[in-house]
Amino acid sequence: MELELQDDQELFVETTRRFLEAESPLTHVRALYEDAVGFDRDYWRRGAELGWTAMLVPEARGGGSVSGDGLLDLVLVAEEMGRMVAPGPLSPVNVVADTLARAGRPDQQEALAGLVSGERIATWAFAEPSGRWDTEGVTLTATERDGAWVLDGTKSYVQDAAVADEWLVTARTGDGLTQFLLAAGTPGVAVQPLQSLDMTRRFGDLVIDAATVDASAVVGRVGDAAADVERQLQVALTLQNAETVGAVNRVYEFTLEYAKDRMAFGRPIGSYQALKHRFADMKVWLEACNATATASARAVQAGADDASKLVSTAKAYIGDRAPAIVQDCVQLHGGIGVTWEHDLHLYLRRVAQNAALYGSPRDHRLRVATLLGV
DSSP: OOOOOOHHHHHHHHHHHHHHHHHSOHHHHHHGGGOSSSSOHHHHHHHHHTTTTTTTSOGGGTOOOSSSOHHHHHHHHHHHHHHTTOOSOHHHHHHHHHHHHHHOOHHHHHTHHHHHHTSSOEEEEOOOTTOOOSGGGOOOEEEEETTEEEEEEEEEEEETTTTOSEEEEEEEETTEEEEEEEETTOTTEEEEEEOOSSSSOOEEEEEEEEEEEEGGGEESSTTOOHHHHHHHHHHHHHHHHHHHHHHHHHHHHHHHHHHHHOEETTEEGGGSHHHHHHHHHHHHHHHHHHHHHHHHHHHHHHTOTTHHHHHHHHHHHHHHHHHHHHHHHHHHTGGGGGSSSSTHHHHHHHHHHHHHTTSOHHHHHHHHHHHTTO
């Protein structure tokens, strides 16, 4: 992303990159394909020590950022993870940590220490089997009964649902939305694993059947969670866009190097005019991805009035262009590009899955149109 980095941020990026190259090389990513969890908990704890989980948490709660702009610092991590298609629950943990830091009860905020240290994992359960990623798609109900709350419904595409220690569940209460922090093992909640396109990410459905929790599980005010949910979606999309851009930047880099080295008819294939045109097209698309991701990240960090519009614009564009760029790079590699042994498919899996998560490009074009009053 096109951020002007401070010296501390440059050091942070360098440290993160070195850590990922040492602890999560692509050979390790491949090895995680058969792993039920998809990431190593010790690896995640050491990443947390670098600050991956602290950026959106106030210093008073054990958090803190590099530059003072926590989300902009965090997108640097997301971009580096994209470059290495690295494992780990970066987005879900930070989305929940940010929400608890802003809207959680005092006892819920005490749980932030476990998230910041990497000892505990939390995830956001928002989407449902309808496939919608907006507030209108929330149909899971929470009904107050004798001072407690009874939740019924299903949440889908929940990242790390099976290994999370807490689930932040978005539910409908009457005409509004209310969020609940449920501990793993809550009676009435079952996790059904889903298949994943990505090599390291694991998803599941949360099937909630008359799960009863007391009032202390409520996050924020009853019926008034719409603004929190919007913020959560903005943070998740900002991190996703940065990660996708990081992945595509890396694919473009090694494809360009390949075109300089691969010889055909006595000259590098990158010297042929037709391929130069393709690289030029991809570079234009890639720069637009960088620009939209950066503008939307800055808007979300600043709490700008147009943040929702900008982050959805970025998702719509990146979600369309990123898979197309990687597919073009696959073609430019020729036959080797479609083999299991080459790393291209690792990146294609990540960007294709990101294009669908948190709403498709079409969903976000419609969202932008709605925000514009079209």
